[in-house]
Amino acid sequence: MEDENQVNTEIQYIGFWKRVQMHILDLLIIGIPAVLLYRFSLNTSVKIGSVFPFVIYWLLFCAFYVLMAVKFGGTPGKLLSKARIVDKDGNFLHIGSAAIRYLLFFLYSIIMVLKLKEGIDLKVNSHDISHFLSTHKGIISSIGNFIGVITFIECLTVAFNNKKRAGHDFAARSYVVSLDTYKRMKEKHESRIDLSHEDNTSTSSPVFKSLGKAVLWIIIGLIIFLVLVGVIHFISTQND
Numbered sequence: 712m713e714d715e716n717q718v719n720t721e722i723q724y725i726g727f728w729k730r731v732q733m734h735i736l737d738l739l740i741i742g743i744p745a746v747l748l749y750r751f752s753l754n755t756s757v758k759i760g761s762v763f764p765f766v767i768y769w770l771l772f773c774a775f776y777v778l779m780a781v782k783f784g785g786t787p788g789k790l791l792s793k794a795r796i797v798d799k800d801g802n803f804l805h806i807g808s809a810a811i812r813y814l815l816f817f818l819y820s821i822i823m824v825l826k827l828k829e830g831i832d833l834k835v836n837s838h839d840i841s842h843f844l845s846t847h848k849g850i851i852s853s854i855g856n857f858i859g860v861i862t863f864i865e866c867l868t869v870a871f872n873n874k875k876r877a878g879h880d881f882a883a884r885s886y887v888v889s890l891d892t893y894k895r896m897k898e899k900h901e902s903r904i905d906l907s908h909e910d911n912t913s914t915s916s917p918v919f920k921s922l923g924k925a926v927l928w929i930i931i932g933l934i935i936f937l938v939l940v941g942v943i944h945f946i947s948t949q950n951d
Contacts, residue, residue, distance in 0.1 A: 722906065723889040724875035725794045727867075730887065736788030745772065753827070757837040762828050769820035776816060780809040784893065793890035799907035801896030804885055812883035815862055822855045874906070 725733075752768035779786050784795035784803045796812070798804055804812065823844065829851075830843045865878025874886060886906050888896075 721892065721895050723892045724873075725792075725887040725889065726875045727870040729792065729794070730866075730869060730877075733786070733788035733792045733794060736791055737786050740787045741775075748772075753840060754837045756827060757831060757835070757840050760831055762824050762831065765827050766824055769824065773813060773816050773820060776813045777806060777809040780804050780812065781806050785887075789887070794887055795890055795893040796885050796887055797893060797896070797906070798884060799886070801888075801893060801906070804883065808883045808885060812879050812885055814882070815858060815879065818858055819855065822851055822858070825851050 748768055748771075752764040755764040756762050776786065780796050781803055783790060784797065789795065796804060796809075798808065810817075826844050826847045827840070829847070829849075830840050833843075835843045861878075868881075869875050869877045876886060880886060884907070888906075
């Protein structure tokens, strides 16, 4: 029991406001090149009448986040803030878990591509396409708004559980810990620290685990739905 309490005091989870700080750093570091590439891919897609450049942009954008988590344990904002994304054993996530953690990015990218496809079909020019995407109405945009609400709620869960995990952390079985905690976990090979060990005084973890699973299945269902919508829309335009 004494050893367990000692281990617990060594674990420092990253809380809500620290995560906000890390997101702000990411916006400052990644924001400018991301916006420039976004504008370039968007305008190129409109000019050539194909969503292909836009799809490539979103694939690169999503791959960047996944690979940063797998190779370095987080985005630039997390690295500069001395935080790392790890699994229960203190290892960086494998590619499957990292992909699950960023499923909302994947879903948002599909929504944006489908909206652009509609804009291209309607012959919206490059000067008006941004306004078209931002004011788009319909089921796709409604799903996007719904995902925005889910994102807001699942991020707030960080403030309401003892291990400071968001909904996407529960879904991916990940934890965000300090760099010092990560280093100590890597050093303790004989007495492995298991972050998944439940705190007996906590009653909120099962609730948030269920929320994480629910969010995961909702997102997977919406991705499948949006892919089907995209395929049906593509087939119908080809027939026309």
